[in-house]
Every structure is written in C-alpha cells, then in structure tokens.
C-alpha cells in the first residue's frame with residue numbers, strides 16, 4: 641500500500657473550486673496497470689473539460705486529474721512487462737478515476753513506454769497523449785502519405801504540436817495554424833513548413849497561395865469557426881480528422897458539402913489497439929522516432945504541484961507548447 645497526495649475533482653465548477661488536494665492510498669496494481677511514483681505529469685485542455693463537467697468519458701466526481709505521467713515504477717502485477725525501478729511514461733488510468741497529478745499514479749501498462757534516452761521528465765510526462773493521438777489520427781484513422789499536405793489547427797497546442805511533428809516525420813508538408821505570432825514562431829521552431837495566424841490572416845487565401853489546390857488533410861483539435869473556415873481549403877478527395885473541440889464546439893459538418901466537394905470526415909479517439917502486440921509496436925515506433933531526433937515534446941509552461949487549479953484555469957488562454965506539472969524531483 642502506498643500513500644500520498646492527489647488532486648481530485650470533488651465537484652464540477654471553476655478549477656479552484658472543483659479540484660482539491662486529498663490524501664489517498666494506492667493498492668497493489670491490478671493486471672493491466674503499473675504503479676509509478678510520479679515525477680511529472682502532462683496537462684491539456686481536457687483538464688478544463690473534466691473540472692467543468694464537460695468531459696464525455698468520465699462520470700460524476702470524485703475522480704483524479706491528469707491523463708499522462710512519467711516516473712519510476714514502484715509496483716507491478718504478476719507477469720507485467722515492466723519491473724520495479726523502470727523509468728516510464730504513459731497514459732494514466734484516469735478513465736477509472738486515477739489521475740497523474742498525484743504522488744503515485746496507475747499507468748495503463750499497454751499505453752506506456754520506457755523513457756527514451758535523453759528525454760527530460762517534463763518531455764516524457766507530456767509525450768503520451770499528444771503523440772498517441774497524433775498516431776491515431778495520422779497513421780491509423782487518416783493515414784498520411786509522404787508528399788501530402790496536412791493542415792494542423794491549434795498547432796501550438798499539445799495535440800497540435802504532436803501532429804505537426806509526426807506529420808513531418810511521415811514526410812508530409814505541414815501547414816500550422818495558430819492564433820498569435822508567438823505561437824506561429826513556436827510552430828516554425830518545431831518544423832512547420834508554413835505557418836498561418838488565423839487571427840490576422842485570411843486562412844483560405846493563404847492556403848490557396850501555399851498549395852494551389854487545397855490540403856489533403858485537416859487535423860482538427862479545435863472545431864468551431866476556425867475549423868469551419870479551414871474546411872473551405874480541403875482538396876477534392878481530402879479529409880478532415882476530428883480530434884477535439886478546444887473552441888467549445890466540434891466542427892459543424894454539412895453532408896451535402898462533403899458530397900459535392902468529394903471529401904470525408906473521420907473521428908479520432910486515441911484508444912489502444914485491441915491487439916496488445918500492435919499497441920506495443922505503436923509505442924516502440926513513437927519511442928524510436930524520439931530516439932532518432934524526429935519528434936519530441938515541445939514543453940511550454942511548467943507548473944508546481946501546488947498550482948494545479950491555476951494551471952487548469954490557464955487552459956482558457958493557453959500559451960504555446962505542452963503544459964506540464966512538476967510533481968516531485
């Protein structure tokens with residue numbers, strides 16, 4: 641039995657009211673989980689959805705916060721592929737109420753990897769969700785071929801920056817769309833071929849100028865008006881991958897428009913493959929791309945463990961990069 645502190649959503653509401661630090665105990669992990677002592681945990685817009693009661697995959701409070709974490713394995717079930725003492729990063733068991741903004745966290749064994757050499761704790765903690773989602777989008781649901789053009793919305797955010805880099809690693813030309821100069825510069829630093837500030841530039845006109853024919857794929861974690869405008873620039877035979885709704889609403893689709901302009905829409909939910917061998921191969925591939933220097937977590941702001949409600953509040957107007965919570969050293 642392990643005991644320590646954990647941030648929990650105890651009621652829905654504003655982050656400062658909804659999240660409380662509680663004393664918890666963690667029993668030995670069940671099959672499919674490993675228990676880690678958390679050093680850092682990755683954050684993102686879903687935290688805001690969880691505290692406000694708008695996250696579709698969770699029920700009512702209380703439940704833990706923090707979907708991904710990195711640290712040292714302290715307990716494993718019999719037959720685990722990990723051992724006590726391993727340094728790993730992975731997706732927490734948040735869907736069963738156990739989060740990563742905590743001194744200990746259950747990590748889903750199938751959704752974890754040894755921390756690649758050279759990765760900092762912050763990079764490791766902020767890696768799993770963004771890149772597993774980008775893989776689901778760009779490899780599994782809307783496979784991208786080398787030479788195609790991918791437009792990434794919310795490109796300076798957690799999910800967007802991962803798609804930007806994975807898109808580049810797959811050989812695509814990536815157009816990054818973000819809402820400030822600071823963010824477009826961040827995207828350039830992480831490899832975007834072209835950047836568009838949708839607040840100050842005419843997005844369809846810029847896309848026409850860059851591509852001449854529209855984009856093959858729109859990777860959309862934002863939705864709302866920005867996605868609706870971007871959709872005007874999808875090429876015939878192209879696709880939109882619907883990943884999220886950081887704007888508050890998913891992209892509005894018009895079936896007649898899909899038909900007449902000959903494009904398709906796919907939903908993307910980063911869930912593990914049914915075959916554990918296939919899933920393990922996905923994590924090995926992602927770790928290999930880190931080791932090859934092709935992808936990495938673009939860490940943005942790092943918060944202390946006592947700052948979690950303030951950190952979540954900050955996602956109403958996020959800065960560039962992946963937000964991370966430092967839990968322990």
Ligand SMILES: NC(=O)c1ccc[n+]([C@@H]2O[C@H](COP(=O)([O-])OP(=O)(O)OC[C@H]3O[C@@H](n4cnc5c(N)ncnc54)[C@H](OP(=O)(O)O)[C@@H]3O)[C@@H](O)[C@H]2O)c1
Pocket residue numbers: 683684685686689769770773794795796797798799800817818819820823861862882883884885886887888908909910911955956957958959961
């Ligand atoms: N499908 C999946 O498996 C999966 C996995 C992870 C996340 N998601 C979803 O993806 C979405 C983005 O998550 P994230 O962690 O990438 O978020 P994030 O790091 O906070 O980035 C979101 C980006 O969205 C843009 N945005 C536009 N309107 C916004 C608004 N009203 N409030 C906040 N941001 C706004 C911002 O960029 P600009 O300032 O440039 O507009 C921001 O950088 C969420 O809906 C999340 O639930 C889905």
